[in-house]
Amino acid sequence: MFHLSNPRDIKEGKITDVYFERTIKIIKEKNIDKEVTAEVIAKKFPSNYDWAVLAGIDEVAYLLEGLNIRAWSMPEGTIFHPLESVMVIEGRYSEFAKYETSLLGLLCQASGIASRSARCKKAAGGKPIYHFGARRMHPGIAPMIDRASFIGGCDGVAVSKSAGELGEEPVGTIPHALILLTGDTLKATQLFDEVIEPRVKRVALIDTLGDEKVVAIKVAESLGKNLSAIRLDTPRSRRGNFLEILKEVRWELDLRGFKEVKIFVSGGMDEEEIHLLSPLADAFGVGTWISNSPVIDFSLDIIEVEKKPFAKKGKYSGKKRVWRCSSCFSTQILPAKESPKECSCGGKFFPLLKPLIKEGKIVMELPSPQNIRKHVLEQLKKVS
Secondary structure, three states, X not given: OOOOOOHHHHHOOOOOOHHHHHHHXXXXXXXXXXXXXXXXXXXOOHHHOOOEEOOOHHHHHHHHOOOOOEEEEOOOOOEEOOOOOOEEXXXXXXXXXXXXXXHHHHHHHHHHHHHHHHHHHHHOOOOOEEEOOHHHOOHHHHHHHHHHHHHHOOOEEOOHHHHHHHOOOOOOOOOHHHHHHHOXXXXXXXXXXXXXXXXXXXXXXXXXXXXXXXXXXXXXXXHHHHEEEEEEOOOHHHOOOHHHHHHHHHHHHHHOOOOOOEEEEEOOOOHHHHHHHOOOOOEEEEOHHHHOOOOOOEEEEEEEEOOEEOOOOOOOOOOEEEEEEOOOOOEEEEEOOOOOOOOOOOOOEEEOOEEEEEOOEEOOOOOOHXXXXXXXXXXXXXXX
């Protein structure tokens, strides 16, 4: 069998650390349950990132739906910074305590993936990024990983099931296996052109057997206008200077009139290499760097008890609101009863925390992945 949690068990709060179960038992038997306010924040980000992308809100909304609580959240896809409250929950502690483990898991991993996806998109200067990392993770969570990568900025995903849930077409060329089975790159590409429906772009994988520029020329001359792009997935042991290889291939294609053929690169791509290759490459396939993203290390902590500020040491007590300037994108964190003045740039501040759950019902509009992604891309223009 596959080692996967039953969705019903997650929804019922059974996927939880045992100390929450024991705490609930104690406070109920001793009648010390209290009304609390708790916030979700991350003190710092991986690799000293200045910003991250919030993801997983749709699943958290489903997790909390039906509980007798009130919750506020930043909308999914919001770019946020360390120490900003991304979510606030109010209610009897026993009502939501057992959900903390799952809630944080949903937010931490999805936000980590969306954040790296956004950073890759930024490094590419806006050029297409496709997520090919499902094979590096447990298949049971492939749709979550692909969704987070897509809303973070990736232009497409390779897994058909994930793409279907997103309402997108899956993206992919051919594996090295097909070339090895046919014994020839050109033959494999011709078979793809003959068999696969015309709406699928013809992208030739040219690094399997021969020299990249020689194979690129052969494929381009054979397929002509049908060829959309070539893909280089050259093993690192054979790359040498990969940027120079791309320059050489580009030169040879252009010289023969194939300027419209795009160059697509993949194989161990990360932010740094994407930035390095972006002057020559037209698109990138990114796998492990996104799917194995470090999590955003959120914590959920009580900040008020019976409506009075009270928190453990190392935490700022009291309910807060997060405000963002619509002009310069600067952010302020203030006590909930305070409002910011006009920004120094002259812009107006607006609150980032919006109602999510009220009387057990989801009251926040949960946008489509496409609209969340659009929101992320708009914000990326304002961060460095």
